[in-house]
Amino acid sequence: MTWNPLRRPHLTAKLSFAPSVIDRAEDQQLEVLYYKLQHVEETSRRLQKNMKKYIEYLTNASKSEQRITSELSSSQICFQNDELRKIVEDYHSVTVKGNENVAELSSTSQQCFQEPLKKFISMFAAIDAAFQNREQLAQEWRNLSVKVRKLEEKERTGTNIVKLERERKALAAASTELLACHSSLLFELRYFLEKRPDFFHPILEAFMRSQLEYHGNMTRLFTMLVKISYPQSDASPSSAMVPENEFQASVNEKLHKLQSLSIVRQKQIK
Incomplete structure (x- = not known):
């Protein structure tokens, strides 16, 4: 299994606070935004994963249907009945074309859904870097704050006063930078x-249109198949359907006739 960096969540930074610099309410606002972003990233990853599964399942189902018609085409029962062979061959042609439609849907999905979503998810790496930078600034502010507090507790000698003044200026600069970073994060993340x-509206619309195209093509293929195979039908999807109770009765009748065959009864007795 190859390593995929998209499987690892980007937002892993742990938020810390600097109450002397940033208002607690604003800290809480940023924390709420952070958890919302984590949820958005997680949801986006699930969308990407489920879309991949959907296309895989659709592809596998289409290939299985094609194999079924292929095996039917080569079966003895079809060689013995020209009408049935024609129906199966037409059905097989439809499944081949349907497989092409699935491949087209897969390609469209990759272009209009998967790739844009992949780019969207990659943005969370930059967001996490911004949070990491804020955390680094907060840590620098805490370190400078500790230094200033220790110097304030020391004897007020000339050397200590010079150091205290220097560290206070550094602390003020760190406070300004941290506050600017925090304000920028709040604005940009909102x-x-x-x-x-x-962002999501156009990619969802494009995917729904591709779904409409795919299912429309499949409906036309099977409608044409019914029209060719059963000319007496008006070829509408509903007209080709037999009511469930009639269908079940027909199946049960045929099964009963098959079970009444002597070869079947002999096998059951053995």
Whole structure:
């Protein structure tokens, strides 16, 4: 199994706070945004995973159906009945074309859904880096704050006063930088979350259109198949369907006739 960096969540930073610099309410606002972003990233990854599974299942189902018609085409029962052989061959042609339609849907899904979603998920690496930078600034502020507090407790000698003044300036600069980083994060992350629907709307619309194209093509193929195989039908999907009770009665009648054959009864006795 190859390693895929997209399987590892990007947002792993642990938030810490600097109450003397940033208002506690704003810290809480950033924390709420962080957990919302974690949920968005997790949901986006699930979407990507489930879309991949959906296409895989659809592809496997289409290939299985094609194998069924292929095996039917080569079976003895079809060689013995020209009408049945024609129906199976037409059905097999439909499954071949259906397999091509699935491949087209898969390609469209990759272009209009998977690739854009992959780019969207990759943005969380930059968001995590921004949180990591904030954490680093907060840590620097805490270190400088400790230094200033220790120097304030020392004897007020000339050397200590010079050091204290230098560290206070450094602390003030760190506070300003941390506050600016925090404010920028709040603004940009809110904007990112607000604009999220603008990103997802076109890719979902494109995928729904590709679904409409796929299912429309499959409906036309099977409608044509019914029209060719059963000319007496008006070829509409509903007209080709037999009511469930009639269908079950017909199946049971045929099974009963098969079971009444002497070869079947002999096998059951043995």
